[in-house]
Amino acid sequence: MVILMSLDNTIAKLFAIGADLSTRNAVRIALSLISEDEDLADQIYVAIKNKAYKEDFAKIPVEYRAIFIPQCLRNIKECPAEFGKYGWKCTKCGKCVIGDIIEYGEKLGYKQFYITPGGSLVKKILKEKVPKGEIKAALGIACWPELAEAEEKLSILKIPLQAVPLLKAGCINTIVDIEHVKEVMKIGLEGKHASSKALHLDAKPNPVP
Numbered sequence: 544m545v546i547l548m549s550l551d552n553t554i555a556k557l558f559a560i561g562a563d564l565s566t567r568n569a570v571r572i573a574l575s576l577i578s579e580d581e582d583l584a585d586q587i588y589v590a591i592k593n594k595a596y597k598e599d600f601a602k603i604p605v606e607y608r609a610i611f612i613p614q615c616l617r618n619i620k621e622c623p624a625e626f627g628k629y630g631w632k633c634t635k636c637g638k639c640v641i642g643d644i645i646e647y648g649e650k651l652g653y654k655q656f657y658i659t660p661g662g663s664l665v666k667k668i669l670k671e672k673v674p675k676g677e678i679k680a681a682l683g684i685a686c687w688p689e690l691a692e693a694e695e696k697l698s699i700l701k702i703p704l705q706a707v708p709l710l711k712a713g714c715i716n717t718i719v720d721i722e723h724v725k726e727v728m729k730i731g732l733e734g735k736h737a738s739s740k741a742l743h744l745d746a747k748p749n750p751v752p
């Protein structure tokens with residue numbers, strides 16, 4: 544929470560000086576001008592883009608939203624998933640959070656989940672599915688540098704991206720805040736694209752008298 548507040552403060556300072564924040568590099572330069580840590584550039588860029596594209600993302604029906612999940616979230620020792628054309632095919636075995644993310648998303652109406660080893664497969668999927676109109680928005684989970692890169696590329700394609708950073712990055716055993724992912728998945732679905740049942744997934748069932 545403290546980190547988020549200091550990020551917001553830094554963003555406010557950048558807006559106050561009218562800085563050009565249109566690219567990661569521009570953000571980096573602006574940070575150096577106000578003597579802030581340039582390593583925050585990716586986080587600030589992603590936060591600005593998330594805000595800027597939230598409304599556009601909200602307007603896209605769930606079936607056209609792709610969820611990109613990094614393979615590093617898998618339980619690699621026990622994962623029974625097979626690798627296919629579009630990445631790992633999760634069987635929702637319960638050994639990592641990916642199954643929970645997919646199950647929750649499916650109840651909201653999401654149909655496209657891609658568990659990928661990295662950017663090259665994401666690029667291939669976008670190249671195939673964006674021109675066909677099958678992907679019109681994306682939710683991406685990754686480390687800050689990858690998210691910032693994805694924000695830059697997807698904004699060129701006019702695909703609104705909502706990015707969720709990993710809490711612990713790396714090649715294996717990474718961690719994501721699943722509640723954060725669920726919140727982002729629900730954007731724009733308040734009674735519009737999803738059933739009311741889907742939006743109350745977290746509600747506990749009434750006890751049987």
Ligand code: SF4
Pocket residue numbers: 617618621622623624631632633634635636637638639640641642643
């Ligand atoms: S939930 Fe899916 S991705 Fe995770 S370990 Fe099981 S099959 Fe693999």
